[in-house]
Structures are given as C-alpha cells and as structure tokens.
Amino acid sequence: xxxxxxSGSGKSTLLRLVLGLLTPSEGTVSVFDAPLTRASLxxxxxxxxxxxxxxxxxxxxxxxxxxxxxxxxxxxxxxxxAKRTKxxxxxxxxxxxxxxxxxxxxSGGQRQRVGIARALALDPPLLLLDEPLGALDPLVRASLQxxxxxxxxxxxxxxxxxxxxxxxxxxxxxxxxxxDRGQVVQDAAPDELVRAPANDFVRQFxxxxxxxxxx
Amino acid sequence: xxxxxxxxxxxxLALAATTVTIAAAAPSELRVGSKxxxxxxxxxxxxxxxxxxxxxxxxxxxxxxxxxxVTMTALENDSIDLYPEYLGTMKDALLHDPAAPDDKLxxxxxxxxxxxxxxxxxxxxxxxxxxxxxxxxxxxxxxxDLAHHxxxxxxxxxxxxxxxxxxxxxxxxxxxxxLEPAAFxxxxxxxxxxxxxxxxxxxxxxxxxxxxxxxxxxxxxxRFFPSYAAVFVYRVHARDQHPRAFAALDALAGxxxxxxxxxxxxxxxxxxxxxxxxxRTWLRPDDRAADVAAPSFLAGTLExxxxxxxxxxxxxxxxxxxxxxVGVPLGIIARRRRVLGALLLGSAGLVQTIPSLALLCFxxxxxxxxxxxxxxxxxxxxxxxxxxxxxxxxSSIPPELAESAEALGLPPRVVLLRVTLPMASPTILxxxxxxxxxxxGTATLAAFVGAGGFGVPISTGLGLNDTRLVLEGAxxxxxxxxxxxxxxxxxxxxxxxxxLR
Numbered sequence: 124x125x126x127x128x129x130s131g132s133g134k135s136t137l138l139r140l141v142l143g144l145l146t147p148s149e150g151t152v153s154v155f156d157a158p159l160t161r162a163s164l165x166x167x168x169x170x171x172x173x174x175x176x177x178x179x180x181x182x183x184x185x186x187x188x189x190x191x192x193x194x195x196x197x198x199x200x201x202x203x204x205a206k207r208t209k210x211x212x213x214x215x216x217x218x219x220x221x222x223x224x225x226x227x228x229x230s231g232g233q234r235q236r237v238g239i240a241r242a243l244a245l246d247p248p249l250l251l252l253d254e255p256l257g258a259l260d261p262l263v264r265a266s267l268q269x270x271x272x273x274x275x276x277x278x279x280x281x282x283x284x285x286x287x288x289x290x291x292x293x294x295x296x297x298x299x300x301x302x303d304r305g306q307v308v309q310d311a312a313p314d315e316l317v318r319a320p321a322n323d324f325v326r327q328f329x330x331x332x333x334x335x336x337x338x
Numbered sequence: 339x340x341x342x343x344x345x346x347x348x349x350x351l352a353l354a355a356t357t358v359t360i361a362a363a364a365p366s367e368l369r370v371g372s373k374x375x376x377x378x379x380x381x382x383x384x385x386x387x388x389x390x391x392x393x394x395x396x397x398x399x400x401x402x403x404x405x406x407x408v409t410m411t412a413l414e415n416d417s418i419d420l421y422p423e424y425l426g427t428m429k430d431a432l433l434h435d436p437a438a439p440d441d442k443l444x445x446x447x448x449x450x451x452x453x454x455x456x457x458x459x460x461x462x463x464x465x466x467x468x469x470x471x472x473x474x475x476x477x478x479x480x481x482x483d484l485a486h487h488x489x490x491x492x493x494x495x496x497x498x499x500x501x502x503x504x505x506x507x508x509x510x511x512x513x514x515x516x517l518e519p520a521a522f523x524x525x526x527x528x529x530x531x532x533x534x535x536x537x538x539x540x541x542x543x544x545x546x547x548x549x550x551x552x553x554x555x556x557x558x559x560x561r562f563f564p565s566y567a568a569v570f571v572y573r574v575h576a577r578d579q580h581p582r583a584f585a586a587l588d589a590l591a592g593x594x595x596x597x598x599x600x601x602x603x604x605x606x607x608x609x610x611x612x613x614x615x616x617x618r619t620w621l622r623p624d625d626r627a628a629d630v631a632a633p634s635f636l637a638g639t640l641e642x643x644x645x646x647x648x649x650x651x652x653x654x655x656x657x658x659x660x661x662x663x664v665g666v667p668l669g670i671i672a673r674r675r676r677v678l679g680a681l682l683l684g685s686a687g688l689v690q691t692i693p694s695l696a697l698l699c700f701x702x703x704x705x706x707x708x709x710x711x712x713x714x715x716x717x718x719x720x721x722x723x724x725x726x727x728x729x730x731x732x733s734s735i736p737p738e739l740a741e742s743a744e745a746l747g748l749p750p751r752v753v754l755l756r757v758t759l760p761m762a763s764p765t766i767l768x769x770x771x772x773x774x775x776x777x778x779g780t781a782t783l784a785a786f787v788g789a790g791g792f793g794v795p796i797s798t799g800l801g802l803n804d805t806r807l808v809l810e811g812a813x814x815x816x817x818x819x820x821x822x823x824x825x826x827x828x829x830x831x832x833x834x835x836x837x838l839r
Binding site for chain 2: 139142144164165166167168169171173175176177179181182183184185192193196225226227
C-alpha cells in the first residue's frame with residue numbers, strides 16, 4: 124500500500140502515529156487489530172520495521188552493526204544472527220565485505236538498502252517506509268525501485284510506503300491512498316485510480332504524472 | 339564513555355588508596371598551620387621543627403593557608419592542631435574588638451576548646467608607612483600628620499581595609515576621612531609605593547619590606563593600634579595528648595625579639611631562602627648544613643612536580659571522575675525532563691559564577707580544610723560543562739535518527755547506551771575535556787585551603803612576593819594543562835566511535 128500526497132498532506136505523520144512516535148490529539152490509533160496503548164507500544168514496534176529517507180542508519184555502527192542491533196538485544200545466538208544477516212545481505216545485494224563498512228562508506232542506494240535490511244531483521248509482518256527513494260539521484264532511483272519491487276514481492280508482508288511521487292506508487296503498490304491536507308481523497312487500486320479519479324484533485328495528480336513521467 | 343570510565347576509575351582509586359595510606363601512617367602527628375606570608379611560614383616552621391626535635395613526637399606543616407578565616411576554621415574543625423597568630427587579629431576575628439582585654443579572648447578560646455601560649459617576644463602590629471624621602475620633605479613622622487595632607491594617595495591591603503582595627507577605625511581616630519584608600523594585594527602595594535604611584539600603605543612593624551623599599555613607619559601617636567603580640571594558638575585536646583611537644587613550644591616564649599624576626603623575615607623575603615632553612619639556622623645556629631641558598635629554578639620546579647604533582651593530579655582526576663559520573667546523567671535527565679533540566683543546569687550555572695576562592699571558603703564549614711573542600715569545589719565547577727555538553731550532544735542528534743532509534747522498540751536504556759550516547763560522545767568528551775583543563779587551573783587555588791597541589795608554591799610565592807616561587811608552581815600547572823589536552827586527543831580515538839570521527 125502506498126500513501127501518496129504532496130508535502131504537508133499528513134502522510135509521514137500517519138506513519139509516525141502508527142509507531143507511537145507521535146500521540147494523536149484526538150481519536151485512537153489501531154495497529155494489528157488492536158488499539159495502540161503505552162503497554163502495547165514496544166510490541167508493535169518490534170513487529171514493525173521503519174525506514175526513513177537515506178536509511179536512518181546510525182553513523183557509529185557498521186552496516187552489520189545496524190542490521191544486528193535488534194537481534195543482538197533479543198539475545199540471538201551468534202550463529203543464528205550470522206545466518207540471518209547473510210540472508211538479508213543476499214536480499215539487498217550487499218557483499219560480505221560491504222557489511223563491515225560504516226554508513227558514510229556506503230553509497231546512498233546501499234544505505235537505503237541496509238536501512239531496509241535493519242527493518243527486516245526480526246522478520247516483522249509490517250514494513251513502514253518513509254520516502255525511501257527521496258534522497259537518491261534518478262539513475263539509482265530507478266534501479267532501487269526495481270530492487271524494492273523484487274524485495275516486496277518475495278516477502279509477502281504488509282508494506283506501507285509513503286511517497287510524494289504517484290508514478291513510484293503506481294509501480295510499487297497494489298493499493299494507493301491519496302491524501303490531501305490530512306484527508307483521504309481516494310483509496311483504490313492503481314488502475315482504478317487512473318481510470319476513475321474520485322475528484323478534480325486526483326485527476327490533476329494523475330495528469331501530472333503522465334506529463335512529468337512519460338514512461 | 340563505557341571504555342573510558344574503567345581506566346579512569348582504576349587510576350583514581352589507586353591514587354586515592356596511596357593518599358589514604360600516607361594520611362593513616364602517622365596518626366599522632368601534630369598538624370601545624372600557617373598563613374601565607376613570610377613571618378607566619380617562619381613561625382610555622384619553627385614550631386614544626388621544635389616539635390620534631392622532641393623524641394617520640396612528629397609534626398607536619400600545613401603551610402600557607404588562605405588567611406585568618408581559613409586557619410581559625412581549620413583549628414576549630416580539628417583540621418590542624420596549632421598555628422601562629424597575633425592577639426589583635428584573634429580579638430578582631432572572635433570578639434570583633436581588637437582592643438578587647440586578654441582574659442576575654444582567653445575565655446572565648448576556651449569555650450571553643452582552644453588556648454594560646456605566652457608571647458613569643460615580639461609584636462607584629464599594623465603601621466602606615468611612607469617613603470623616607472616624603473617623610474623628610476613633608477615632615478611626616480606620626481599618623482596625626484596625615485590629616486594635614488589630603489593630597490596623599492593611599493593604598494592598603496584588602497584585609498586592612500575591612501577590619502575594625504584597620505582603616506575604618508584608624509580614619510575615625512585620626513580624622514582621615516578625606517583620604518580615600520585603594521585596595522591592593524599587600525605585596526603589590528609595596529611595589530606601587532616604590533614605583534611612586536602610591537604615597538602611603540599599611541605595613542607590618544616586623545616587615546622586611548620596610549628596609550627593602552626604604553619606607554618609614556609613622557608613629558601611632560594616639561595609640562590606636564592594639565597589641566599584636568605573636569603567640570601559638572592551639573587545641574587543648576592536642577596539648578593533653580602531646581604534653582612534651584607543647585612544653586618545647588612553651589620554651590620558645592620570649593625568645594624572638596623584633597630585631598631577630600625582622601632579620602629572619604628578610605632572609606626569606608629578600609635573600610630568597612626557604613622558611614624551613616631559616617628556621618633551622620635560628621634553632622640550631624651551629625648546623626652549617628642548613629645555611630644553603632634555595633635550589634636553582636629547574637631543581638625547584640622538579641621538586642615541586644615530585645612533591646606536589648601527585649596531589650594535584652589526584653584532585654583533578656577524582657573531581658573530574660565525580661563530575662563525569664554525575665554530569666552525564668544530569669544531562670540525560672535534562673534532555674528528558676525539560677523543566678527539571680533547565681532547573682539543574684541553571685543551578686550548575688549559578689555555581690559557576692561564584693568566584694572559585696569564595697566557593698572553596700564556603701566548603702570549609704562543611705568539609706574542614708584539606709582535600710575535602712577542594713574536591714567538592716572542583717567537582718561543582720566541573721559539573722556544568724559536562725552536563726551541558728551531554729544535553730547538547732543528545733539534542734543535536736538529527737531528528738530522523740532519533741525517531742529511527744525510538745522506532746526500534748528497544749528499551750530506553752538500550753537505545754541510550756547503544757545508540758544515542760555513542761552518537762553524542764564527541765560532544766560529551768569535549769565537555770569533559772573543558773572541565774579537566776578548568777580543574778587543572780582551579781586546583782592551584784586548593785592550596786589556599788590546605789589541599790596541596792601546584793598551588794602550594796604559588797600561594798607561598800604570592801605571600802612572599804617571590805615571582806620565582808610562583809612560577810615553580812605555575813609552570814607545572816600549565817604543562818599539566820597541555821598534557822591533559824594531548825591525552826584527550828588520544829582518548830578521543832578510544833572513546834569516540836570511528837564512524838563519528
């Protein structure tokens with residue numbers, strides 16, 4: 124599922140609400156079919172993976188250190204952890220020696236992929252991505268977009284992707300929620316969104332894609 | 339931080355253990371105090387050596403303490419057993435009347451468990467002095483003459499300006515309100531009068547500087563100044579435990595006349611001999627070995643590093659360790675609880691504005707004299723830079739990384755130790771470094787409260803107007819600050835993760 128909207132539409136805020144990084148001023152948040160409370164928060168966070176723009180890697184830890192942060196805290200045995208890290212490295216196409224590099228020694232695309240691997244380390248059922256392709260140049264962007272699609276289809280998880288780029292959403296998502304100033308404008312499958320825009324706002328949004336991205 | 343702390347902890351504990359062992363080795367040693375001017379140092383040495391010459395007795399000289407407030411408090415708090423003092427000074431400090439009768443002073447002392455010996459044979463009273471040339475040109479011989487010369491520029495020591503038997507009383511007795519005195523460090527006032535930028539200053543009647551700068555004291559024709567006979571004031575309890583040591587001190591009564599004291603003061607102040615050497619020569623005139631000049635500057639500096647270095651290091655390391663152990667958590671709390679944090683950092687900032695010497699003196703009633711108050715004051719000074727930098731370091735973590743850390747769902751303690759503190763470590767370490775260099779400098783003031791360190795030669799040197807002695811303490815302190823700077827550059831490679839350098 125992709126959350127799409129221009130900046131200020133509230134799409135990132137929605138992700139933060141899901142993870143309890145923000146508390147709603149009114150109403151309740153429901154995650155995994157249960158209301159989010161102080162008590163359920165740690166569990167919800169452990170069952171989610173959160174990736175921000177540029178990966179959100181901690182600069183003092185290597186790629187491996189970032190990926191293994193959570194399993195290590197849960198007391199995973201060395202063997203199990205090494206196996207899991209190897210699986211994830213294969214998934215994100217990172218070489219063994221690149222795992223030992225610091226974030227600043229990796230390329231932007233690699234950092235983003237390591238961020239995804241860190242989020243996936245505990246094999247959570249829910250993956251939340253906030254503008255994962257935002258900080259990349261167009262070439263890397265295209266190739267990573269391809270990688271993401273591959274990763275998403277192989278995982279069979281609920282993935283919520285926040286993006287301002289409808290073209291990206293159309294390519295990656297099976298369901299698109301269009302937001303405008305905090306309100307859901309349309310919630311539909313990609314082809315339905317293009318075929319039957321709910322109102323003028325959606326129509327303009329779709330039109331801008333076909334103009335801006337002729338592919 | 340986690341890798342730095344064990345190393346520092348071990349070093350500090352080892353030093354602490356050594357110090358405690360030294361302190362515990364001589365339980366019955368008598369502790370002789372003195373203030374930081376030549377005559378007090380001399381009398382302190384005379385007492386120390388006299389006691390040490392008694393079989394079975396030993397004494398330690400807590401030399402060059404800050405002033406009457408420090409020595410009196412130290413005596414009352416059982417931090418020293420005796421020190422040389424003057425009748426008028428004690429009457430002023432305890433009775434607020436320097437001319438009070440002797441029996442009233444004795445009764446007040448007795449109430450505090452203190453007593454004093456008979457006079458050593460001389461008085462070190464206050465006088466006002468002028469240049470000899472001025473005295474003859476203007477016909478100045480006595481204090482009442484000053485009232486006719488309102489054009490004279492007068493500079494007196496801070497102590498003289500403040501005490502009842504000093505300037506306020508004198509001005510009233512002689513009608514000198516037209517003269518407005520400037521306050522000077524005593525040793526500097528002599529230089530100023532010699533250089534001609536002052537005309538009148540306060541002086542002590544046994545002061546070697548009178549001869550050195552060719553000054554004449556003005557006669558006290560209205561008998562304003564009270565008696566300043568020199569005595570030893572002591573704890574009665576110490577006398578009960580060491581009767582033979584005190585019998586030897588009693589035997590010194592009447593042995594020191596004014597001329598002798600002026601000559602001995604001169605040997606220290608002008609000839610640059612140590613108080614210990616001058617005292618030894620006077621006590622045992624036949625012992626030629628004592629009559630050697632002070633060692634060379636280099637030898638003196640090395641000796642200072644050897645004798646005062648370990649204590650200076652101890653003061654800096656222990657206070658720094660404590661400030662780090664308290665300051666870092668304080669910064670963490672300040673990050674989480676804004677109001678509490680502002681309050682904590684505000685009070686730490688308030689402490690920072692108290693002059694270090696004043697803070698040291700505030701600590702005396704709580705910790706006595708010596709290492710205790712110095713450590714407490716240095717700790718309080720070190721707290722703010724560390725707590726503030728911890729807060730700054732944690733606050734300047736980019737918000738998306740802070741949120742990523744929070745979203746991991748790990749316990750706050752784990753996030754702090756594994757993620758946020760390491761990311762803040764360069765800033766925290768910079769704060770510890772600031773505190774360390776601050777502590778190296780401030781610890782030189784610890785000598786004023788008898789805590790030792792490189793401040794000992796500085797404090798004594800200031801009291802004796804001996805620039806060389808001041809440098810013998812100041813130079814090692816400056817070197818230590820440089821060494822600290824270098825050590826922190828190395829420490830940064832150990833503590834700060836590679837990814838943040």
